[in-house]
């Protein structure tokens with residue numbers, strides 16, 4: 001590793017975050033199932049539950065994305081490639097990894113990615 005990152009600490013961060021996301025996902029699913037079982041007697045209620053279903057769906061979609069990124073980061077940790085930008089293959093800034101341990105790109109490449117250029 002070109003830069004001194006405590007891999008064990010990173011792994012702990014990632015696993016803690018993974019647990020947090022998993023708990024969030026199951027909470028969202030529980031909300032979704034309660035919704036379905038309680039039924040919707042009139043149109044106003046149906047509109048509300050449609051909105052809530054959509055909300056919890058997009059929540060789990062985001063969280064699913066997050067889980068994939070965390071799993072990828074854990075896989076990179078195991079393969080010894082953690083902390084390397086998957087685009088330019090330069091080390092990702094240490095501060096960035098501390099804030100976002102599942103980061104796949106360095107800051108410069110993340111900006112390109114956000115603009116859809118890579």
Ligand SMILES: [Zn+2]
Pocket residue numbers: 085086087088089090105106107108109110
């Ligand atoms: Zn990069």
